[in-house]
Amino acid sequence: MVTASHKKKMDLGKRNTLVALTFILPNFLGFAVFTLVPVLFSFALSFMKWNGSKTPEWAALNNYINLFKNLSRVSDTFGPALRNTLIYTALTVPITMFASLAMALLLNSKIRGRNIFRAISFFPYVASLIAVSTVFKLLFIPGSNGLANGVLNSLFGVTVKWTVQQWGVYFMAVLFSVWKNMGYYMVIYLAGLQGVNTELYESAALDGASNVGRFRYVTLPEIAPANFFVMIMLVVSSFKVYDVFFQLFAGMDNNLSKQTTVLVYEIFSAGLRGSNDFGRASAISMVLFLIVLIVTLIQFRGEKRFTNK
Amino acid sequence: MVGEKRRSWLVTLLLYLTLAIITIATLFPFMWMLVSSIKAEEEIMAYPIIWWPKTPLWHNYKDIWTRINLLQYVENSVILAVVVTFLQVITSSFAAYAFAKLRFRGRNALFLAYFSTIAVPWQAYMVPQFIIMSKYFHLNNTLWSMIFLQAFSAFGVFLMRQFFLGIPDELCEAARIDGLSEYGIWSRIMLPNAKPAIMTLVIFTIITTWNDFLGPYIYLTRDSVKTIQIGLRMFNSQYNTSYGLVMAASTVTLIPLLIVFLAGQKQFVQGVAMTGIKG
Numbered sequence: 001m002v003t004a005s006h007k008k009k010m011d012l013g014k015r016n017t018l019v020a021l022t023f024i025l026p027n028f029l030g031f032a033v034f035t036l037v038p039v040l041f042s043f044a045l046s047f048m049k050w051n052g053s054k055t056p057e058w059a060a061l062n063n064y065i066n067l068f069k070n071l072s073r074v075s076d077t078f079g080p081a082l083r084n085t086l087i088y089t090a091l092t093v094p095i096t097m098f099a100s101l102a103m104a105l106l107l108n109s110k111i112r113g114r115n116i117f118r119a120i121s122f123f124p125y126v127a128s129l130i131a132v133s134t135v136f137k138l139l140f141i142p143g144s145n146g147l148a149n150g151v152l153n154s155l156f157g158v159t160v161k162w163t164v165q166q167w168g169v170y171f172m173a174v175l176f177s178v179w180k181n182m183g184y185y186m187v188i189y190l191a192g193l194q195g196v197n198t199e200l201y202e203s204a205a206l207d208g209a210s211n212v213g214r215f216r217y218v219t220l221p222e223i224a225p226a227n228f229f230v231m232i233m234l235v236v237s238s239f240k241v242y243d244v245f246f247q248l249f250a251g252m253d254n255n256l257s258k259q260t261t262v263l264v265y266e267i268f269s270a271g272l273r274g275s276n277d278f279g280r281a282s283a284i285s286m287v288l289f290l291i292v293l294i295v296t297l298i299q300f301r302g303e304k305r306f307t308n309k
Numbered sequence: 310m311v312g313e314k315r316r317s318w319l320v321t322l323l324l325y326l327t328l329a330i331i332t333i334a335t336l337f338p339f340m341w342m343l344v345s346s347i348k349a350e351e352e353i354m355a356y357p358i359i360w361w362p363k364t365p366l367w368h369n370y371k372d373i374w375t376r377i378n379l380l381q382y383v384e385n386s387v388i389l390a391v392v393v394t395f396l397q398v399i400t401s402s403f404a405a406y407a408f409a410k411l412r413f414r415g416r417n418a419l420f421l422a423y424f425s426t427i428a429v430p431w432q433a434y435m436v437p438q439f440i441i442m443s444k445y446f447h448l449n450n451t452l453w454s455m456i457f458l459q460a461f462s463a464f465g466v467f468l469m470r471q472f473f474l475g476i477p478d479e480l481c482e483a484a485r486i487d488g489l490s491e492y493g494i495w496s497r498i499m500l501p502n503a504k505p506a507i508m509t510l511v512i513f514t515i516i517t518t519w520n521d522f523l524g525p526y527i528y529l530t531r532d533s534v535k536t537i538q539i540g541l542r543m544f545n546s547q548y549n550t551s552y553g554l555v556m557a558a559s560t561v562t563l564i565p566l567l568i569v570f571l572a573g574q575k576q577f578v579q580g581v582a583m584t585g586i587k588g
Binding site: 013288296 | 353407412422432440444460541552577
């Protein structure tokens with residue numbers, strides 16, 4: 001009896017594995033061939049010299065060394081790309097966080113038509129970047145025409161070369177990205193705010209806390225997990241930025257200059273535009289991956305802290 | 310908020326005023342796009358602003374279909390959105406069912422493989438992916454490349470698995486006793502119970518597929534396979550001076566998004582909140 005049921009269990013186990021594999025395989029095959037293998041391939045290529053036609057040669061750390069050795073050269077584009085990406089991230093993350101939290105607080109109060117306002121502020125996130133960036137380009141034309149310069153000119157008598165001057169580039173990219181993405185993070189904040197225990201507000205009110213005090217001592221600590229999550233997501237997506245810069249600043253030649261290049265563009269231009277320097281492309285890819293990995297690891301630690309609270 | 314006194318009319322006024330300003334700022338680029346699409350070039354560039362053109366150039370909306378292969382691009386984008394979404398929902402809910410409800414050897418290892426790639430940005434392996442896709446499968450310049458690129462994301466598996474975990478195991482057990490096969494349980498119990506998650510996945514996938522730029526830009530260089538975003542970008546740099554036409558084409562690409570968004574707004578917002586406050 002015992003052995004029979006044991007045997008039956010074994011067969012069942014085998015059969016279960018087989019059935020389970022048929023469920024997983026359709027997705028896993030595609031995932032393995034087009035995601036898992038490329039990920040490993042990218043890692044391996046970063047230690048090799050390869051242009052796609054000859055056999056790959058082992059290059060040890062040369063690709064990485066070259067990235068950082070050439071930083072001082074005039075022709076270097078990796079340095080500017082890293083700098084632009086870092087500055088863009090440093091500006092976009094806090095501004096988006098502030099704007100989306102403010103918006104969420106506003107929409108969490110009792111107002112009429114809350115859902116309509118919420119939908120409106122969310123739509124820029126859904127709208128295609130290619131379409132809406134064209135409008136921004138139009139508004140910030142560097143010449144005397146264009147709305148931004150029109151206003152500046154009539155008020156202060158100045159015109160700004162938006163797409164040429166370095167700060168103009170950052171200004172446009174950050175403004176555009178905050179406008180486009182704040183609705184998304186607002187929704188996350190709203191979900192966080194709706195989870196705040198209302199009794200805490202009541203006792204704070206009894207203690208005579210002001211609005212500011214309530215925000216500082218009740219709301220902020222309560223939405224700390226949402227705050228943290230939004231920050232991590234923003235940092236990761238900011239480091240991966242590409243289309244914002246490409247759309248706003250690449251001209252007819254589809255090139256980005258030193259003022260406007262970003263990490264992903266450097267990967268793209270080294271690996272996918274005919275120069276076929278796959279070693280360099282993969283080395284930059286690994287730099288990007290390392291940054292994202294560090295941020296993700298911080299997220300794991302933080303999540304543990306928040307869930308253990 | 311509870312425990313709050315009634316707001317004074319001044320606070321209320323300020324609140325709505327702020328909201329009005331933000332709403333205008335949010336919608337301004339869309340308005341600008343819409344109005345510019347029927348303006349003449351000099352009117353678009355004019356300052357002080359011309360809020361409404363003297364003679365609206367409605368024919369811009371007719372011209373865009375002949376100036377570039379817009380119809381072809383729309384068609385390609387629609388095909389991609391439909392096929393990718395269909396494959397995404399089927400294969401990821403299939404895999405998610407095994408991960409959430411079946412016990413088998415190697416489950417954790419397989420799941421780890423999915424999980425660990427989530428941290429790797431696509432941009433960090435897009436180059437080797439292109440090499441594999443074009444060198445070994447010869448799929449560049451076909452819509453298949455985009456389908457394979459987008460249909461098997463780990464994101465879909467995660468989303469569906471998360472939702473399936475919330476469906477009680479007893480439901481599956483009862484169905485098994487009633488003689489339903491695992492495939493039957495997947496199709497008759499899991500899928501109908503996971504409608505909100507499926508809707509979220511559908512809407513997410515449609516929107517990301519429709520809006521995707523870098524993928525198609527890398528893979529689709531032949532005109533006959535270009536998607537709407539690539540067409541728009543091309544239009545943009547080709548007709549650098551005819552902004553009216555570019556704006557009209559941009560508006561056209563936004564209309565399907567607006568429809569999908571309005572139809573599935575609730576699911577979309579819920580989905581964002583769901584992925585946002587997970588755990």
